Amino acid sequence: MAQYRIVSGSVAVISIQNPPVNALSAAVREGLLLSVRAAASDPLVRSVVISGHNGPFCGGADIKEFGNVSHLESGPHLVEIFESVEALAKPVVAAIEGFALGGGLELALACHYRFGHSEARVGLPEVSLGLLPGAGGSQRLPRLLGVRAALDMIVTGRHVAAGEALKLGLLDRLTDGNTVDAAVRFAQSAEGKPLDDRRLGNRPCPPLENIDAFFEEALIHARGRARGAAAPLACVQAVRGAATLPFLKGMELEKRLMETLMTSGQAQASRYCFFTERGAARWTTPTGARWDTCRARPISTAAVIGLGTMGRGITVALARAGLSVVAVETQEHQLDEAQRAVSRMLKGGGGVSYSADLQAAAGADLVVEAVFEDMAVKEEIFKQLSSVCKPGALLATNTSSLDIDRLASCTLRPEQVLGLHFFAPAHVMRLLEVVSGPRTSPQTVAAAMQLGRRMGKVSVAVGNCPGFVGNRMLKPYLEQAYFLLEEGASPELVDAALEEFGFPMGVFKMSDLSGLDIGWRVRKEEGLTGPGVTADQPMRTRRGRRYSPLGDLMCEEGRYGQKTGRGWYLYDRPGARVARSDPWLRSFLEEYRERHGLLARRIDQQEVLERCLYALINEGFRVLEDGVAASPQNIDAIYVFGYGWPKHRGGPMFYAAQVGLARVLEGLEKYHKAHPDSPHLQPCSLLRRLVASGSPPIHKWSEVVKGHRSQL
Numbered sequence: 001m002a003q004y005r006i007v008s009g010s011v012a013v014i015s016i017q018n019p020p021v022n023a024l025s026a027a028v029r030e031g032l033l034l035s036v037r038a039a040a041s042d043p044l045v046r047s048v049v050i051s052g053h054n055g056p057f058c059g060g061a062d063i064k065e066f067g068n069v070s071h072l073e074s075g076p077h078l079v080e081i082f083e084s085v086e087a088l089a090k091p092v093v094a095a096i097e098g099f100a101l102g103g104g105l106e107l108a109l110a111c112h113y114r115f116g117h118s119e120a121r122v123g124l125p126e127v128s129l130g131l132l133p134g135a136g137g138s139q140r141l142p143r144l145l146g147v148r149a150a151l152d153m154i155v156t157g158r159h160v161a162a163g164e165a166l167k168l169g170l171l172d173r174l175t176d177g178n179t180v181d182a183a184v185r186f187a188q189s190a191e192g193k194p195l196d197d198r199r200l201g202n203r204p205c206p207p208l209e210n211i212d213a214f215f216e217e218a219l220i221h222a223r224g225r226a227r228g229a230a231a232p233l234a235c236v237q238a239v240r241g242a243a244t245l246p247f248l249k250g251m252e253l254e255k256r257l258m259e260t261l262m263t264s265g266q267a268q269a270s271r272y273c274f275f276t277e278r279g280a281a282r283w284t285t286p287t288g289a290r291w292d293t294c295r296a297r298p299i300s301t302a303a304v305i306g307l308g309t310m311g312r313g314i315t316v317a318l319a320r321a322g323l324s325v326v327a328v329e330t331q332e333h334q335l336d337e338a339q340r341a342v343s344r345m346l347k348g349g350g351g352v353s354y355s356a357d358l359q360a361a362a363g364a365d366l367v368v369e370a371v372f373e374d375m376a377v378k379e380e381i382f383k384q385l386s387s388v389c390k391p392g393a394l395l396a397t398n399t400s401s402l403d404i405d406r407l408a409s410c411t412l413r414p415e416q417v418l419g420l421h422f423f424a425p426a427h428v429m430r431l432l433e434v435v436s437g438p439r440t441s442p443q444t445v446a447a448a449m450q451l452g453r454r455m456g457k458v459s460v461a462v463g464n465c466p467g468f469v470g471n472r473m474l475k476p477y478l479e480q481a482y483f484l485l486e487e488g489a490s491p492e493l494v495d496a497a498l499e500e501f502g503f504p505m506g507v508f509k510m511s512d513l514s515g516l517d518i519g520w521r522v523r524k525e526e527g528l529t530g531p532g533v534t535a536d537q538p539m540r541t542r543r544g545r546r547y548s549p550l551g552d553l554m555c556e557e558g559r560y561g562q563k564t565g566r567g568w569y570l571y572d573r574p575g576a577r578v579a580r581s582d583p584w585l586r587s588f589l590e591e592y593r594e595r596h597g598l599l600a601r602r603i604d605q606q607e608v609l610e611r612c613l614y615a616l617i618n619e620g621f622r623v624l625e626d627g628v629a630a631s632p633q634n635i636d637a638i639y640v641f642g643y644g645w646p647k648h649r650g651g652p653m654f655y656a657a658q659v660g661l662a663r664v665l666e667g668l669e670k671y672h673k674a675h676p677d678s679p680h681l682q683p684c685s686l687l688r689r690l691v692a693s694g695s696p697p698i699h700k701w702s703e704v705v706k707g708h709r710s711q712l
């Protein structure tokens with residue numbers, strides 16, 4: 001799978017052919033090595049150009065091979081191929097169109113010259129797969145760019161646009177025209193010229209002052225950002241090798257580090273996330289409609305109703321995807337403020353017009369409602385939209401908790417009603433839950449999924465139920481965190497355990513950020529709190545289950561979180577972000593425990609993790625059982641891209657499989673026995689059945705789920 005041809009009499013053009021991204025599979029590696037050898041031995045060949053077939057240069061090593069050692073070991077090794085390329089006595093030019101990523105860029109670094117198309121991008125994104133550039137990239141890039149720039153690229157894994165790559169010296173030349181033709185012309189001009197200096201393996205790394213201090217600091221910085229991931233730290237170690245060791249010794253270090261990473265659970269989890277992200281696009285619905293049989297009607301105009309926190313971000317996301325947007329808001333001051341905020345985010349008008357009148361939505365292909373979380377207000381808007389909007393227009397709500405079916409039934413077009421659950425900030429967060437009810441048509445889902453892709457979102461099709469998938473699973477997680485406070489934990493202890501696990505923020509810091517009042521309002525609507533609710537039942541029980549009123553009591557004290565400068569933590573002023581421990585809270589919790597006869601006990605981090613995460617995972621199994629999510633992979637995509645679940649732990653369902661389903665079941669049984677009034681700790685029947693059927697691998701869970709009532 002590497003094409004070999006001679007052009008212009010003396011230039012061998014080797015073209016990597018493995019659509020869609022020209023990954024370096026075993027067959028490609030075989031073909032590449034044979035071609036390089038052919039070019040070396042053919043006396044007519046005086047120079048070589050390496051390119052990608054039909055566009056992209058190369059998306060790197062074939063990630064599908066990584067899970068299987070025998071696949072990895074079949075065919076020649078990339079390191080060996082790249083050594084042959086670098087050692088060739090004839091100039092080799094990489095002609096980079098589209099992208100050169102991972103092993104693709106490592107191949108280009110082994111070439112003597114790099115030509116890029118002006119719209120190409122290059123990068124070493126292995127770190128996001130739990131790896132490092134293990135085919136010489138960690139050793140050659142620092143020799144070319146210097147340690148600082150190389151370390152930045154390798155530790156962040158960021159894609160670098162051609163213009164920047166030229167400035168960095170990573171690309172030698174750019175062209176707007178045909179890259180291969182330009183590279184061929186250049187290769188001919190380089191024929192016969194000395195190459196020693198062009199071989200990066202021969203070059204020392206550009207010197208760096210205070211090298212030890214530099215790397216110590218780099219390690220601390222990487223550790224601070226890694227949230228427990230091993231790969232970024234290994235990347236720093238490998239680059240340090242490049243800066244301090246001869247090339248071959250550095251290559252040995254790179255190999256050792258790579259072997260450890262490649263066989264790690266973290267790399268397995270990160271790889272799983274890579275495919276999970278892409279797999280979400282292959283959606284299904286309960287009526288049997290599928291992503292590949294259903295055509296989506298294109299959407300080119302949209303209306304957003306309500307320009308508060310969410311509506312502004314949604315407007316920006318839609319405008320950036322190229323839609324023409326009309327933004328509707330009834331409050332004059334909100335409208336003015338939103339207009340300024342949206343323009344700032346879009347750096348100009350960006351195809352957005354504004355109105356205070358719902359009639360402005362009449363011509364839109366899609367309407368996204370983002371007004372207050374109040375059923376009566378939303379019902380009224382959906383009634384109006386049903387008559388105002390043109391036939392065929394889709395009506396979406398961004399509600400995070402209300403019933404989509406109820407909103408659909410307010411309209412004359414229930415098949416065109418759906419939930420588009422964006423996450424805050426909507427123009428930044430990658431996740432979009434596409435929520436369909438029983439009457440939502442497959443074409444509506446298809447159009448929403450296609451739009452999600454245009455916005456660069458990871459869109460996951462889910463069924464309608466309270467909280468959909470993400471928030472539904474969050475509820476038991478939050479609940480256990482509250483219970484732990486009652487039993488003796490502090491917010492600091494709970495948050496530290498979760499942050500050490502890899503969440504960017506513990507549950508209490510997260511509540512302070514999003515606002516405690518949001519949950520309070522929802523609990524009031526559900527009749528769980530509010531005047532008179534506790535008159536005929538104990539303070540810590542609701543509907544026969546354990547209930548913690550801690551969140552309600554905090555709100556009654558006016559402690560809404562960051563917005564009021566006080567919540568589970570203390571902040572310097574309302575709106576400030578730095579959380580400090582609050583002595584008030586400690587006494588508040590002590591008094592609370594005393595009042596309710598609760599004895600504080602020592603709680604360790606393991607209990608925090610097991611109680612919070614197993615309760616969340618248990619709900620995930622229930623979601624699967626109910627058919628609200630089509631697969632465990634979809635649940636994991638929701639958690640990784642919407643809730644900060646660390647990628648190197650794969651997502652909650654993957655994590656459960658990695659921990660062992662029997663262990664999760666055992667843990668839940670233990671905690672449920674200790675807390676029988678907490679139903680979320682009662683293991684669900686799907687988990688029991690999976691364990692009884694021998695804990696099959698995650699991609700086989702659907703066989704056990706089958707037979708259950710499914711909404712998807």
Ligand SMILES: CCCCCCCCCCCCCC(=O)CC(=O)SCCNC(=O)CCNC(=O)[C@H](O)C(C)(C)COP(=O)(O)OP(=O)(O)OC[C@H]1O[C@@H](n2cnc3c(N)ncnc32)[C@H](O)[C@@H]1OP(=O)(O)O
Nearest residue numbers: 021023059060061062063064102103125133134135262278
């Ligand atoms: C005992 C054990 C011994 C261990 C020995 C250890 C030694 C091992 C030596 C191995 C050395 C390896 C060295 C190395 O440097 C490793 C790498 O190169 S890792 C790969 C790095 N590359 C990437 O991370 C790029 C990943 N891809 C992307 O970012 C995007 O796909 C891309 C920007 C290229 C294109 O984006 P887009 O156009 O949006 O398309 P999609 O993302 O939807 O992808 C389309 C399709 O292609 C699949 N795919 C993409 N990249 C790869 C790939 N590298 N390998 C395999 N397949 C890939 C993708 O999954 C999509 O297919 P689906 O079917 O939809 O999933």
Ligand SMILES: NC(=O)C1=CN([C@@H]2O[C@H](COP(=O)(O)OP(=O)(O)OC[C@H]3O[C@@H](n4cnc5c(N)ncnc54)[C@H](O)[C@@H]3O)[C@@H](O)[C@H]2O)C=CC1
Nearest residue numbers: 306307308309310329330331334370371372373399400424
């Ligand atoms: N804030 C968050 O983090 C998230 C919120 N959501 C959901 O998004 C929706 C909006 O939430 P926020 O943006 O936080 O609320 P918000 O209170 O910041 O904004 C709501 C806006 O709607 C406007 N509005 C009210 N009635 C209107 C009407 N009839 N016509 C036009 N505008 C009207 C209000 O003036 C206000 O500007 C809610 O359903 C919420 O549950 C979903 C995901 C996350």
